[in-house]
Amino acid sequence: MKIFSGEQIYEADRFTIEKQGITSDALMERAAMQIFNWLHLRMQGAPVKIHLFCGIGNNGGDGIALARHLQEHGYHIAVYVVNYSQARSKDFLINLERLKDRKIWPEFLDSDKHFPEIGREDIVVDAIFGIGLNRPPAPWVVNLMQHLHRSEAFILSVDVPSGLYTNKGIENPDAVVKANFVLSFQAPKLVFFLPETGVYSNQWEILDIGLDQEYLMQTENEYDLIGKNEVLPLYKPREKFAHKGSYGHSLIIGGSRGKIGAVHLAARGCLRVGSGLVTTYVPKCGLTPLQSNLPEAMVINDSDEYYISKIEFDITPKAIAIGVGLGKEKTTIRAFTNFLKANDLPLVVDADALNILSENKTLLKLLPKESVLTPHPKELERLIGTWKDDFEKLKKAKAFSKKYDCVLVIKGAHTITIYEGRGYINSTGNPGMATAGSGDVLTGIITGLIAQGYPSLNAAVFGVYLHGRAGDIAIEETGYQALIASAIADTVGKAYIDLFKMPEVTQQEEPQDETAK
Numbered sequence: 001m002k003i004f005s006g007e008q009i010y011e012a013d014r015f016t017i018e019k020q021g022i023t024s025d026a027l028m029e030r031a032a033m034q035i036f037n038w039l040h041l042r043m044q045g046a047p048v049k050i051h052l053f054c055g056i057g058n059n060g061g062d063g064i065a066l067a068r069h070l071q072e073h074g075y076h077i078a079v080y081v082v083n084y085s086q087a088r089s090k091d092f093l094i095n096l097e098r099l100k101d102r103k104i105w106p107e108f109l110d111s112d113k114h115f116p117e118i119g120r121e122d123i124v125v126d127a128i129f130g131i132g133l134n135r136p137p138a139p140w141v142v143n144l145m146q147h148l149h150r151s152e153a154f155i156l157s158v159d160v161p162s163g164l165y166t167n168k169g170i171e172n173p174d175a176v177v178k179a180n181f182v183l184s185f186q187a188p189k190l191v192f193f194l195p196e197t198g199v200y201s202n203q204w205e206i207l208d209i210g211l212d213q214e215y216l217m218q219t220e221n222e223y224d225l226i227g228k229n230e231v232l233p234l235y236k237p238r239e240k241f242a243h244k245g246s247y248g249h250s251l252i253i254g255g256s257r258g259k260i261g262a263v264h265l266a267a268r269g270c271l272r273v274g275s276g277l278v279t280t281y282v283p284k285c286g287l288t289p290l291q292s293n294l295p296e297a298m299v300i301n302d303s304d305e306y307y308i309s310k311i312e313f314d315i316t317p318k319a320i321a322i323g324v325g326l327g328k329e330k331t332t333i334r335a336f337t338n339f340l341k342a343n344d345l346p347l348v349v350d351a352d353a354l355n356i357l358s359e360n361k362t363l364l365k366l367l368p369k370e371s372v373l374t375p376h377p378k379e380l381e382r383l384i385g386t387w388k389d390d391f392e393k394l395k396k397a398k399a400f401s402k403k404y405d406c407v408l409v410i411k412g413a414h415t416i417t418i419y420e421g422r423g424y425i426n427s428t429g430n431p432g433m434a435t436a437g438s439g440d441v442l443t444g445i446i447t448g449l450i451a452q453g454y455p456s457l458n459a460a461v462f463g464v465y466l467h468g469r470a471g472d473i474a475i476e477e478t479g480y481q482a483l484i485a486s487a488i489a490d491t492v493g494k495a496y497i498d499l500f501k502m503p504e505v506t507q508q509e510e511p512q513d514e515t516a517k
């Protein structure tokens, strides 16, 4: 699913109005109607008090128009205009007039003197600021936001939680509404997926307001949200006359005393994702545990008992992972450096191999083209330096990826894969996956996909998706706390099967054939 910038959404707005020959007010009406339908379906006329806090721009206009529909259907509403500026938008004013025509008199708030009382059981509609926020809200508006939070009422934000910018980070964490639910128009917003801003949108849903499809399809976007529809075209089916050699040989180099398990987990992910053959390259101490616990994987031993000291092998893998459980012994750094100098096979670089690269940046130039790097936030910081907010982080990550022609997989709640100036935001996964070895499994999965002939970028995007989906399926049996990394690896098969399951049709989503009634 495409994610658009703020400017692109405004442009889509203009384009739609012109092409469909409608007024901007009609578009606002669609938006308000969609929110109303969403709420009405769930509330079914329940006598819960709904407080609508509306700014003076189009986000506020949406709220004001929504208030009218709610009132027409008998809901118990209270409307407040958060009067932070005199520059009221045209469509806000049109809807304000319509409200007055229906004898609904909003309360105007312009200081923190008289905030209304809100009950815990009430609902708050947050239509204070939308994507038009361009400077910090006034202190009294920040106080109002805090007042909303203190009420503990359910907060439904219109389009975005008020106080979030679409193109930069947060200046003051108190100056953003913490939404229980966000109903966002037409396309998800980047801020929902970034760690600093994502916390303000507990849950979100997209409402289709009929922006022009041609514009949406043809407009080039920088970020995509990756779900099943996006990964299905990447999937490579197996062929009848294939043999294990057809699906590639993966080599996983890593492990050190006490960290052989990391290699095991990567190899396990690699096998489960379908790599035809998997060989591990580990210090001598890894031989017995690997051979006893993962008989499907082959083992090549380093000459050192506990650490990788020289990377030499006489196999020809199709993809190599390096770094899991590797450690940073002097001898290992030397071995890694020499390996990079000699190697030209596709690489997946993780964990200590990333740290060695960060500490010896000249080595980065030795990475083969389209190598995949899978840093978690701390490893990323060591690679690209600090950032002031998530937007700057993405900018720096893109520059880094371009400079070294590598696919950068930034691990997190929503893992973002960066390549050639674009970002692919993963939609699967859950907090249970923040567990030891989860990243090692991912490294193995991506490697196994490259070995099977997936281009690096596809392997990263698809691998991250499968890994997350496996985690989502696995927690159905384990719950968050008890999920362990080997279970993620062992559920990859179910994640594959799930790709081809039709979405369940719930009663509400069944197509309604008006003519059949």
Ligand SMILES: NC(=O)C1=CN([C@@H]2O[C@H](COP(=O)(O)OP(=O)(O)OC[C@H]3O[C@@H](n4cnc5c(N)ncnc54)[C@H](OP(=O)(O)O)[C@@H]3O)[C@@H](O)[C@H]2O)[C@@H](O)CC1
Residues within 6 Å of the ligand: 009, 010, 012, 013, 027, 028, 031, 055, 056, 057, 058, 059, 060, 061, 062, 084, 085, 087, 089, 128, 129, 130, 131, 132, 133, 134, 135, 136, 137, 138, 158, 159, 160, 185, 209, 211
């Ligand atoms: N595009 C679409 O497809 C559709 C969009 N729709 C809706 O429109 C929303 C965007 O509306 P919007 O552009 O009017 O901006 P909004 O967020 O309401 O802010 C209002 C104005 O406040 C100002 N301002 C900014 N920061 C400020 C501050 N700190 N303190 C004080 N003032 C501040 C700034 O104006 P300025 O003063 O800079 O001229 C800004 O313009 C969008 O989120 C969605 O809900 C739907 O109706 C239908 C289809």
Ligand SMILES: [K+]
Residues within 6 Å of the ligand: 059, 126, 127, 128, 129, 130, 157, 158, 159, 160, 161, 162
């Ligand atoms: K809002």
